[in-house]
Amino acid sequence: MRRFSTTSALAAAIIMASTSVMAATEIQWWHAFTGRLGDLLAEQVTQFNASQNDYVVVATHKGNYSETLNAGIAAFRAGEQPHLLMVFEVGTATMMAAKGAIKPVYEVMAEAGAKFDPDAYLGPVKGYYTTTDGRMLSLPYNSSTPVLYVNRDAFSGAGLDPDMDLSTWQKVGAALDALKAAGHSCPLTTAWQSWVHLENLSAYHNVPFATKENGFAGLNTELAFNGPVQVRHIQAMGDWARDGKFIYAGRRNEGGANFRAGECALFTESSAGYAGVKAEAKFAFQIRPLPYWEGVDGAPQNTIIGGASLWTLSGHDAEEYKGVAAFLNFLSSTDVQAKWHQNTGYLPITLAAAAQTKAQGFYQANPGTEIAGMQMTGKPPTGNSKGLRLGSFDQIRAIIDEELEAVWSGDKTAQVALDSAVQRGNALLRRFEQANR
Amino acid sequence: MEKRVTFKGWLLPLLLVAPQLAVTAVFFFYPAGQAVWQSLFIPDPFGLRSQFVGLGNFEFLLGDSYYRASFVTTAVFSSLVTLVSMGAALCLAVLADRLIKGASTYRTLLIWPYAVAPAVAGVLWLFMFNTRVGVISWYLGLLGYDWNHVLNEGEAMGLVVVASAWGRVSYNFLFFLAGLQSIPRSVIEAAAIDGARFWTRFRTIVFPLLSPTTFFLLVVNIVYAFFETFGVIHTITSGGPQQATTILVYKVFADGFVGQDLGSSAAQSVILLIVVGTLTIIQFKYIERKVHY
Structure with missing residues (x-):
C-alpha cells in the first residue's frame, strides 16, 4: 500500500x-x-x-x-x-x-x-x-583583465618591504634581482603569456598589436607586435628567464598552481584568478595594478579584457x-x-x-578587487586599447606561445621571435580574410 | 608456392567480398573522398560559404617551413613510439613465455594499460612528470636533475613517446606472446640439444619465425603512431615547447578543431593519407619479402 x-x-x-x-x-x-x-x-x-x-x-x-x-x-x-x-x-x-x-x-x-x-x-x-x-x-x-599578484610573505622572507613600489617593470626588475639574490627560486611567473605580456602590454603602452585599430577597422589587418616596446619587454622577460628570475610554467594558467602554493613571489594573471588565490593561498597576498615601462609615452593607458x-x-x-x-x-x-x-x-x-x-x-x-576595474577604465580607450578583433586568433596565440617559448629557452632573441610570430600570424590572417570575403 | 582458389564465374566471389567492399566504401572511401574534395576549398567555419582554391591549400602548407619541419618531428616520434612499444613488448613476451608459475596473472596485468584511453594515459604521465608536483620529476630533482619538459624539447619528446608507447606495449605483448607460443617447441628443443644457447636460439630461430607477427605489428604500430596519438600530445604538451612535439596528425586536429581552418585541415589529412599509404606500400613491397610465413 x-x-x-x-x-x-x-x-x-x-x-x-x-x-x-x-x-x-x-x-x-x-x-x-x-x-x-x-x-x-x-x-x-x-x-x-x-x-x-x-x-x-x-x-x-x-x-x-x-x-x-x-x-x-x-x-x-x-x-x-x-x-x-x-x-x-x-x-x-x-x-x-x-x-x-x-x-x-x-x-x-x-x-x-x-x-x-x-x-x-x-x-x-x-x-x-x-x-x-x-x-x-x-x-x-x-x-x-590582467593584474599583478604579490606574495607578501615571500617579500618579507627575502628581506624586502612587501609594500615596496611595484608599479613599473623597472621597479619589478629591481625586486626580482633582490629576490634572486636572497635565493628565492621563483621570483616571477605568469599565466596566459600572450594575453598578458603581448596583447595587454601593447594596449597598456598605447602601441598597436595589429594594424587597422587591432583589426576593428577591417579584415585586412596585419600584426604589428614586433615594435620596440614589445621587443624590449619580451627581451627583458627572456633575460629574467635566463637568470632564473622568471619561471615559465606553461601556455595556459599552469603558473597559478605555483603561485597559490606559495612558491612564487610575483604572478601576472587575470583578475578572475582572485577567487582561486583567496581560497587556496596560505600566505598574505595582495593585488597590484599591472606594471608598465616607465618612459614609454602614454603608459599606462588601459588594459583590455x-x-x-x-x-x-x-x-x-x-x-x-x-x-x-x-x-x-x-x-x-x-x-x-x-x-x-x-x-x-x-x-x-x-x-x-x-x-x-x-x-x-x-x-x-576586499582590498585590491577594485584595481582591475580602475585599470580598465582609467583612461578612455584609444585605437590601440579598445581590444583585438583578429581572425584565426586561437591559432595565432599558439604561434605566439611557440615563439615566446623560444625566447624563454634562450633559442631566439625577442626581436627574431616576434618577427617570426608576426610573419607566421599574418599568413593566417590572410587565409581568414579569404575565407570570409 | 602460392595457393590459389579458383572460382567459376564472377558472381560468387563478388558476393563474398561485397560486405567488406561495402564497409570500406562507406567508412573509408566516402570520408576520404570528402576530405579530398574539401581540401580544394577554403570554407568559413559555419559552412555558410566556401571558395574554390584548387591546390591553394597544399601550396600554403608546403610553403610553410614549420609544416615541413613537422614531417621530421613525425618521423622521429613514430619511429621512437614503434621501437619503444615493440621492443618493450617483445622483451616482456619472451620473459612471460618462459614463465611456468603465475603466467596468466602476469599476462592479465600486462594487458591492463591497453584499456586506458590515450588522453587519460597522457594525463597520468603528465602527473608523474609534472614539473612541480610530479613524483618522478621530484625524485629526479633529488638526483640533481632539473626536469622541465615545458621548455626542454628533448624531454617533451621523450615524455610523449613514453606515454604513447606505454598503452601500446600491452597490445604488442599479446601478439608477440601468441606468436612465441605458436613456435613449435620441438624446433627450439632440437637447437638446445645441438648446444645453441638462449640468445643464439632467439636470433636464429625464434625471431625469424616470429617475423609475420613482427611485420604485422610494425604496420599497425606505425599507423597508430601517425593517427591515434594526438590525445596524448594534446594533454601533455599541446605540440610544444615551440614545435617540438607538433606531429602531423596533431596539426590536423589543432588547425581543424581549434583553429576552425577546415580547408587546411582537410589538405593536411590528404597529405597524411598519402604519406601513410606510401609507407604501407613500401613496407609490403620491401620488408614483407624478408618475412617467413
Missing part, C-alpha cells in the same frame, strides 16, 4: 512536471564553465527559471572555451544549434564574420521589445563586442528569442552582476553593478 502511494505520487509529480515544461519555452545555453564558476552559473539559471514561468533555460557544459565554440559550430552545421553560445573573446572575430549564423544581441532585444541600453555597460567591455557603428553583437558575460560573451545563434522562433532577451536582461541586471563580480573577480560589466559593489563596501572589505 505504501509502495503504491509512493509510485502514484511519483507519477503525479512527473505528469505535473512535464506539463509545466511543455508550457514553458526551452532556451538552450551552451557554456564552458566547470567547478566553482559552473556552480555560480547554474545558480543564475536556477534563479531565472524560478523567477518566471514562460521560459526554462537549460545550461549545458560543452568543454573548455575552444571545445564549446567548436561544439556550437558543429551543431550549427547540423541544424541543431543552441539559442545561446558562450564564446571566448578570441573567437569574437570568427563569430562577427559569421553573418547568417548569428543573430546580433541588439536585434534580439529590439524584436523582443526588451529594455536594452548598451550605455549601461562599461565602455571597454562594451567596445569589445560592438560594431564600429555602435551596435552590440553579443552580450558580455565574464570579462577580466579577456573572457567570454554570449552569442545568440540564428534559426530559432521569435517566441524563443523573446525568452533569450528576457534571460540576457536578467543576466545583466544589477544584483546578478554585482554578485558575479564579487564572487569571481570578473569585472562588473555594468556601471550600476560597479556602483552597487562599491556602495556595499565590498572593495573596502
Whole structure:
C-alpha cells in the first residue's frame, strides 16, 4: 500500500512536471564553465527559471572555451544549434564574420521589445563586442583583465618591504634581482603569456598589436607586435628567464598552481584568478595594478579584457528569442552582476553593478578587487586599447606561445621571435580574410 | 608456392567480398573522398560559404617551413613510439613465455594499460612528470636533475613517446606472446640439444619465425603512431615547447578543431593519407619479402 502511494505520487509529480515544461519555452545555453564558476552559473539559471514561468533555460557544459565554440559550430552545421553560445573573446572575430549564423544581441532585444541600453555597460567591455557603428553583437558575460599578484610573505622572507613600489617593470626588475639574490627560486611567473605580456602590454603602452585599430577597422589587418616596446619587454622577460628570475610554467594558467602554493613571489594573471588565490593561498597576498615601462609615452593607458560573451545563434522562433532577451536582461541586471563580480573577480560589466559593489563596501572589505576595474577604465580607450578583433586568433596565440617559448629557452632573441610570430600570424590572417570575403 | 582458389564465374566471389567492399566504401572511401574534395576549398567555419582554391591549400602548407619541419618531428616520434612499444613488448613476451608459475596473472596485468584511453594515459604521465608536483620529476630533482619538459624539447619528446608507447606495449605483448607460443617447441628443443644457447636460439630461430607477427605489428604500430596519438600530445604538451612535439596528425586536429581552418585541415589529412599509404606500400613491397610465413 505504501509502495503504491509512493509510485502514484511519483507519477503525479512527473505528469505535473512535464506539463509545466511543455508550457514553458526551452532556451538552450551552451557554456564552458566547470567547478566553482559552473556552480555560480547554474545558480543564475536556477534563479531565472524560478523567477518566471514562460521560459526554462537549460545550461549545458560543452568543454573548455575552444571545445564549446567548436561544439556550437558543429551543431550549427547540423541544424541543431543552441539559442545561446558562450564564446571566448578570441573567437569574437570568427563569430562577427559569421553573418547568417548569428543573430546580433541588439536585434534580439529590439524584436523582443526588451529594455536594452548598451550605455549601461562599461565602455571597454562594451567596445569589445560592438560594431564600429555602435551596435552590440553579443552580450558580455565574464570579462577580466590582467593584474599583478604579490606574495607578501615571500617579500618579507627575502628581506624586502612587501609594500615596496611595484608599479613599473623597472621597479619589478629591481625586486626580482633582490629576490634572486636572497635565493628565492621563483621570483616571477605568469599565466596566459600572450594575453598578458603581448596583447595587454601593447594596449597598456598605447602601441598597436595589429594594424587597422587591432583589426576593428577591417579584415585586412596585419600584426604589428614586433615594435620596440614589445621587443624590449619580451627581451627583458627572456633575460629574467635566463637568470632564473622568471619561471615559465606553461601556455595556459599552469603558473597559478605555483603561485597559490606559495612558491612564487610575483604572478601576472587575470583578475578572475582572485577567487582561486583567496581560497587556496596560505600566505598574505595582495593585488597590484599591472606594471608598465616607465618612459614609454602614454603608459599606462588601459588594459583590455579577456573572457567570454554570449552569442545568440540564428534559426530559432521569435517566441524563443523573446525568452533569450528576457534571460540576457536578467543576466545583466544589477544584483546578478554585482554578485558575479564579487564572487569571481570578473569585472562588473555594468556601471550600476560597479556602483552597487562599491556602495556595499565590498572593495573596502576586499582590498585590491577594485584595481582591475580602475585599470580598465582609467583612461578612455584609444585605437590601440579598445581590444583585438583578429581572425584565426586561437591559432595565432599558439604561434605566439611557440615563439615566446623560444625566447624563454634562450633559442631566439625577442626581436627574431616576434618577427617570426608576426610573419607566421599574418599568413593566417590572410587565409581568414579569404575565407570570409 | 602460392595457393590459389579458383572460382567459376564472377558472381560468387563478388558476393563474398561485397560486405567488406561495402564497409570500406562507406567508412573509408566516402570520408576520404570528402576530405579530398574539401581540401580544394577554403570554407568559413559555419559552412555558410566556401571558395574554390584548387591546390591553394597544399601550396600554403608546403610553403610553410614549420609544416615541413613537422614531417621530421613525425618521423622521429613514430619511429621512437614503434621501437619503444615493440621492443618493450617483445622483451616482456619472451620473459612471460618462459614463465611456468603465475603466467596468466602476469599476462592479465600486462594487458591492463591497453584499456586506458590515450588522453587519460597522457594525463597520468603528465602527473608523474609534472614539473612541480610530479613524483618522478621530484625524485629526479633529488638526483640533481632539473626536469622541465615545458621548455626542454628533448624531454617533451621523450615524455610523449613514453606515454604513447606505454598503452601500446600491452597490445604488442599479446601478439608477440601468441606468436612465441605458436613456435613449435620441438624446433627450439632440437637447437638446445645441438648446444645453441638462449640468445643464439632467439636470433636464429625464434625471431625469424616470429617475423609475420613482427611485420604485422610494425604496420599497425606505425599507423597508430601517425593517427591515434594526438590525445596524448594534446594533454601533455599541446605540440610544444615551440614545435617540438607538433606531429602531423596533431596539426590536423589543432588547425581543424581549434583553429576552425577546415580547408587546411582537410589538405593536411590528404597529405597524411598519402604519406601513410606510401609507407604501407613500401613496407609490403620491401620488408614483407624478408618475412617467413
